[in-house]
Amino acid sequence: MFRSFLxxxxxxxxxxxxxxxxxxxxxxxxxMNIGTRSIFSEEHDMLRTNTRKFMSEYVIPNHxxxxxxxxxxxxxxxxxxxxxxxGIAIPEEDGGVGGDILDSAVVWEELAYANCSGPGxxxxxxxxxxxxxxYGTKEQKGRYLPKxxxxxxxxxIAMTEPVAGSDLQGIRTTAKRDGNDWVxxxxxxxxxxxxxxxxxxxxxxxxxxAKSPAHGISLxxxxxxxxxxxxxxxxxxxxxxxxxxxxxxxxxxxxxxxxLLGEENGGFYMLMKELxxxxxLIADISQAGAEFVFETTRSYMKSxxxxxxxxxxxxxxxxxxxxxxxxxxxSRAFVDQCLNLLNQGNLDSGMASMxxxxxxxxxxxxxxxxxxxxxxxxxxxxxxxxxxYVDARVQSIYGGSNEIMKELIGRSIVKE
Numbered sequence: 319m320f321r322s323f324l325x326x327x328x329x330x331x332x333x334x335x336x337x338x339x340x341x342x343x344x345x346x347x348x349x350m351n352i353g354t355r356s357i358f359s360e361e362h363d364m365l366r367t368n369t370r371k372f373m374s375e376y377v378i379p380n381h382x383x384x385x386x387x388x389x390x391x392x393x394x395x396x397x398x399x400x401x402x403x404x405g406i407a408i409p410e411e412d413g414g415v416g417g418d419i420l421d422s423a424v425v426w427e428e429l430a431y432a433n434c435s436g437p438g439x440x441x442x443x444x445x446x447x448x449x450x451x452x453y454g455t456k457e458q459k460g461r462y463l464p465k466x467x468x469x470x471x472x473x474x475i476a477m478t479e480p481v482a483g484s485d486l487q488g489i490r491t492t493a494k495r496d497g498n499d500w501v502x503x504x505x506x507x508x509x510x511x512x513x514x515x516x517x518x519x520x521x522x523x524x525x526x527x528a529k530s531p532a533h534g535i536s537l538x539x540x541x542x543x544x545x546x547x548x549x550x551x552x553x554x555x556x557x558x559x560x561x562x563x564x565x566x567x568x569x570x571x572x573x574x575x576x577x578l579l580g581e582e583n584g585g586f587y588m589l590m591k592e593l594x595x596x597x598x599l600i601a602d603i604s605q606a607g608a609e610f611v612f613e614t615t616r617s618y619m620k621s622x623x624x625x626x627x628x629x630x631x632x633x634x635x636x637x638x639x640x641x642x643x644x645x646x647x648x649s650r651a652f653v654d655q656c657l658n659l660l661n662q663g664n665l666d667s668g669m670a671s672m673x674x675x676x677x678x679x680x681x682x683x684x685x686x687x688x689x690x691x692x693x694x695x696x697x698x699x700x701x702x703x704x705x706x707y708v709d710a711r712v713q714s715i716y717g718g719s720n721e722i723m724k725e726l727i728g729r730s731i732v733k734e
Contacts, residue, residue: 340353340354340355340356340358341353341354342354342355342356342647342650342651343355343609343646343647343650344643344647344650344651348613349609349612349613349643349646349647349650350431350606350609350610350613352366352367352370355650355654356654357420357654357657357658357661358420358424362420362421362424365417365421365424365425366424366427366428368401369401369403369424369425369428370428370431370432372397372398372401372403373428373429373431373432373434374432376394376397377394377429377432377434377436377437378432378434380394381432381434381436381560384436384559384560385436385559385560387560388513388552388554388559388560388562389436389513389514389552389560389561389562390436390437390438390514390560390561390562392472392514394437395437395469395470395472395514396468396469396470397469398437398439398469399467399468399469399470400468400469402415402467403425403439404439404442404443404466404467404468404469405443405447405463405466405467406421406422406425406443407419407421407422407443407444407448408443408447408448408451408463408467409451412451412459412463413459413460413463413464413466413467414447414451414463414467415467418661419444419595419657419660419661420657420661422440422443422444423602423657425439425440425443426439426440426444426599426602426603426606427602427603427606429603430603430606430607430609430610431606431609431610433607433610433614433702433705433706433709434560435557435558435559435560435561435705435709436558436559436560436561437560437561438472438474438510438511438514438561438562440599440603441473441474441475441510441511442466442472442473442474442511443466444595444596444599445475445592445595445596445599446466446473446474446475446519447463447466447467447473448592448595449475449519449537449579449580449588449592450462450463450466450519450539450579451463452588452592453537453579453580453588454539454579454580455576457576458539458576458579462517462539465516466517470516471516471517472511472514472515472516472517473511473515473516473517473518473519474509474510474511474512474515474517474518474519475509475518475519475521476506476509476512476518476519476520476521476566477489477506477521477589478506478507478508478509479491479504479505479506479507480505480507484718484719484721484722486521486535486586486589487530487531487532487535487586488531489504489521489522489523489535490504490523491503491504491505491506491520491521491522491523491568492504492522492523492524492526493520493522493523493524493536493538493573494524496572498574498575499572499573499574499575500524500538500572500573500574500575500577500578501570501571501572501573502520502522502538502540502546502568502570502571502572502573503568503569503570503571504522504568505550505565505566505567505568506520506565506566506568507553507565507566508553508563508716509563509564509565509566510561510562510563511562512549512552512562512563512564512565512566513549513552513562513563513564514562515542515549516541516542517539517540517541517542518539518540518542518566519537519538519539519540519579520537520538520539520540520568521535521536521537521585521589522535522536522537522538522585523535523536524536524582524583524585525583528583531586532586532587533583533586534583535583535585535586535589536578536579536580536581536582536583536584536585537578537579537580537585537588537589538573538577538578538579539577539578539579540568540571540573540577544571544572544573545571545572546568546569546570546571546572547566547567547568547571548566548567548568548569549564549565549566550564550565550566550567551564551565552564553565555712556708556711556712557705557707557708557709557710557711557712558709558712559705590667593667593670593717593718594660594665594666594667594669594670594671595660595665595670596717597670597671597673597674597717597718597723598653598656598657598660598665598670598673598674599717600674600677600678600713600716600717601653601656601670601673601674601676601677601678602653602657602673602677603713604674604677604678604680604681604710604713605646605649605650605653605677605680605681607681607684607685607706607709607710607713608646608649608677608680608681608684608685609646609650610702610706611681611684611685611687611688611702611703611706612639612642612643612646612684612688614688614702614703614706615639615642615687615688615691615692615703616630616639618691618692619635619639619691629691635691638687638691642684642687645680645683645684646680646684649676649677649680652672652673652676653673653677656669656670656673667726667730668726668727668730671718671723671726671727672723672727674717674718674720674723675714675720675723675724675727677713678710678713678714678720679714679720681710681713682710682711682713682714684710685703685706685707685710686707688703688706688707689703689704689707
């Protein structure tokens with residue numbers, strides 16, 4: 319009887335596993351298939367289906383126009399807000415959608431799968447908004463977050479300066495007290511959403527006499543249109559052609575105390591706490607970009623003919639595709655592990671740095687291979703791999719260069 323019961327239990331377990339099992343990306347016939355990857359659920363699949371439809375209807379058909387004008391149309395943000403694609407991981411009580419970070423990952427991955435780098439949704443929703451949600455006052459949350467979720471208010475964050483990039487402690491922008499106000503002076507560069515932004519989080523020195531620069535940095539919320547705040551020229555970049563990137567200038571910008579975000583002189587610690595999420599975001603976008611390039615290249619190899627056969631019949635092509643897919647799937651396993659840890663609140667800086675360095679380097683290698691396998695057509699802008707090639711390049715630079723990532727990883731390895 320026990321043996322019969324055990325056999326029945328095993329059959330039941332096998333039945334349950336059969337109908338609940340989610341294939342990992344490496345097991346799927348397409349790396350971008352919906353319904354794969356064990357970190358996601360059916361609810362995430364529904365969101366991915368809707369997001370993919372949104373990309374096909376609103377983003378992909380307009381992206382060429384946005385590349386020419388150097389920024390997306392503002393209406394796109396309102397459409398995204400209407401579809402609940404902004405502020406997804408921000409709690410409902412703060413004015414967000416109330417999802418989790420895996421919901422956010424679905425949106426930024428689908429942008430990469432669409433090969434459309436123009437919309438700055440990820441920075442807005444998952445870099446800027448969390449600062450306000452986690453460190454803002456009740457008044458600040460109520461003022462900004464609901465509008466940011468609806469797309470009526472676009473956010474940016476200004477860390478980088480002409481003389482300070484990965485070294486945040488080297489910034490020169492200052493905010494000095496004047497009565498009950500602060501007076502902000504300085505300039506920021508390479509600011510994503512810089513032209514369209516309605517509010518920007520500005521990193522500034524508030525205590526130049528601090529024993530360490532890290533102890534004298536604060537964050538401020540600066541509204542577009544504030545006297546002395548100027549949006550400079552739109553920067554002409556190698557890639558990310560549809561993403562507005564700007565120089566911002568602050569000349570005697572007067573801010574009330576209510577625009578200080580978080581604790582005075584506590585800005586550096588807030589930045590350090592939030593940077594792992596930003597770096598994993600870059601890692602996952604890079605990972606998804608590599609997956610897109612692989613699938614695009616594989617499709618081209620199966621249709622392009624040479625020497626009497628499709629290119630996919632050539633052993634050297636098959637070997638190159640095998641190398642590409644294997645490296646992508648190995649990286650995907652680690653990035654998904656990091657996403658799962660982030661969703662649980664357990665991702666540390668070291669793992670985020672590893673993911674960012676590895677996945678962004680991988681994206682560049684895969685994009686190089688994709689262009690090479692396309693031959694001369696891969697060098698043409700109308701081909702997706704060409705755009706991916708130039709878009710990939712910045713992934714290893716922003717969010718902290720990969721050289722800095724290795725430095726952080728190395729320190730964690732040898733620390734006492």
